[in-house]
Amino acid sequence: MNQLDWEREKEHVNILLATRFSPWYVAQMEYTMETGKYMGGYFVHTQIDDGTAEQFIESYKDPPGKYLLGIYNDITIDLSSFPLSYAKSIEIQLKYSVNSTEDYWHLNAWNWKANKWSDLGSSKPAAAWTWLYFTVETTDLKKLVNEIDGRVRIKITDRDSPDATLTVLNVDFLAVRVTLNGSCFKFKNNGSLTAHLVALWVIDSGGNRGRYEVSLFINPGETITYWTSITWPSGSYVVKVVTERGNVSIYSGS
Amino acid sequence: MMMEMRKILWNRRGISPVLSSLLLTVVAVAAMSIAITATYVITGNLRENMSERFIVEDVWFKTGEIAVYLHNTGRIPIKIVAVYVNYTAQSFTPLELGLSSHGWLSVAYSWDPNRVYHINVVTSRGSQVADYYKSPS
Numbered sequence: 001m002n003q004l005d006w007e008r009e010k011e012h013v014n015i016l017l018a019t020r021f022s023p024w025y026v027a028q029m030e031y032t033m034e035t036g037k038y039m040g041g042y043f044v045h046t047q048i049d050d051g052t053a054e055q056f057i058e059s060y061k062d063p064p065g066k067y068l069l070g071i072y073n074d075i076t077i078d079l080s081s082f083p084l085s086y087a088k089s090i091e092i093q094l095k096y097s098v099n100s101t102e103d104y105w106h107l108n109a110w111n112w113k114a115n116k117w118s119d120l121g122s123s124k125p126a127a128a129w130t131w132l133y134f135t136v137e138t139t140d141l142k143k144l145v146n147e148i149d150g151r152v153r154i155k156i157t158d159r160d161s162p163d164a165t166l167t168v169l170n171v172d173f174l175a176v177r178v179t180l181n182g183s184c185f186k187f188k189n190n191g192s193l194t195a196h197l198v199a200l201w202v203i204d205s206g207g208n209r210g211r212y213e214v215s216l217f218i219n220p221g222e223t224i225t226y227w228t229s230i231t232w233p234s235g236s237y238v239v240k241v242v243t244e245r246g247n248v249s250i251y252s253g254s
Numbered sequence: 255m256m257m258e259m260r261k262i263l264w265n266r267r268g269i270s271p272v273l274s275s276l277l278l279t280v281v282a283v284a285a286m287s288i289a290i291t292a293t294y295v296i297t298g299n300l301r302e303n304m305s306e307r308f309i310v311e312d313v314w315f316k317t318g319e320i321a322v323y324l325h326n327t328g329r330i331p332i333k334i335v336a337v338y339v340n341y342t343a344q345s346f347t348p349l350e351l352g353l354s355s356h357g358w359l360s361v362a363y364s365w366d367p368n369r370v371y372h373i374n375v376v377t378s379r380g381s382q383v384a385d386y387y388k389s390p391s
Binding site for chain 1: 307309310311312314323325327356383
């Protein structure tokens with residue numbers, strides 16, 4: 001065993017994160033009722049996509065003489081981990097079901113600059129009591145994300161539907177995540193020697209290999225975050241990082 | 255004039271020690287120069303070997319081929335002269351890597367899926383990088 005072999009054994013770099021998205025951020029408090037009534041469940045039921053939902057029901061409002069429902073909540077993005085300067089867009093996902101197919105269900109986000117709601121799009125269920133995923137993406141980050149605390153205020157509402165019956169809405173999942181303008185990697189040096197990362201490999205689900213040259217030094221025990229413009233197609237992927245001493249760490253994600 | 259010269263040459267007060275010291279210094283410097291040059295020449299190959307470092311970044315099992323991605327991390331250019339798969343020499347595309355350069359080394363080999371292969375890459379100076387790699391299923 002020579003010096004290099006000894007150093008290679010002492011070197012231990014881990015990839016903690018390799019992603020193009022932030023995690024899903026969910027509601028941390030109860031929904032505010034704008035119109036309509038609370039029926040059952042808790043806000044925690046809207047944090048996990050598991051078929052357990054919080055229920056709301058429309059109430060009659062005159063004017064305009066319709067059964068309406070409008071609920072909203074604040075979802076906070078961790079801007080210290082995912083600064084807006086590295087973000088391309090935000091994605092909002094709602095999983096819901098209703099007992100009637102007559103309404104259009106809109107997702108709105110609060111425009112913090114103009115102090116009004118922005119309509120991000122609508123979804124119309126094709127069948128009653130069937131879970132439906134409704135996802136919208138917006139690049140209007142500066143307006144829809146509160147730059148001070150990372151809050152995104154999301155409202156679910158039914159609109160423009162002169163329905164005659166009370167509609168029950170089940171919200172199983174409502175979350176927001178950031179789509180990065182590239183990708184984010186987190187490396188940790190668990191070894192006892194300073195590691196020099198020299199190359200980054202991304203192997204996508206199609207088997208395509210992308211090699212990217214890097215030059216990152218990580219002290220023992222240190223964790224670093226590396227932002228880069230590297231992107232890859234959606235689907236499963238493998239990320240490898242190679243050190244100057246020839247050690248390779250692997251991370252797989254999807 | 256002749257008398258003065260004779261006085262200097264035959265004067266035994268202090269000239270001989272100076273000359274001998276000077277001569278000894280010249281001899282010592284010359285000997286050291288020869289020794290250093292000899293050491294430099296003799297250990298030149300060793301120094302080159304010690305400066306040579308390369309790593310395998312990726313191994314890609316393709317149809318009828320194993321592609322090995324090499325990166326020269328040393329302080330001297332390298333030339334690959336032999337590749338052994340399971341301790342058997344294989345034909346490969348010639349590859350020379352300059353300082354900090356990298357590239358694919360294509361080794362002609364008909365591999366079987368889901369098996370472990372010992373791949374050893376050897377340079378012209380005798381440095382080797384060897385490891386085990388598993389083929390995809």
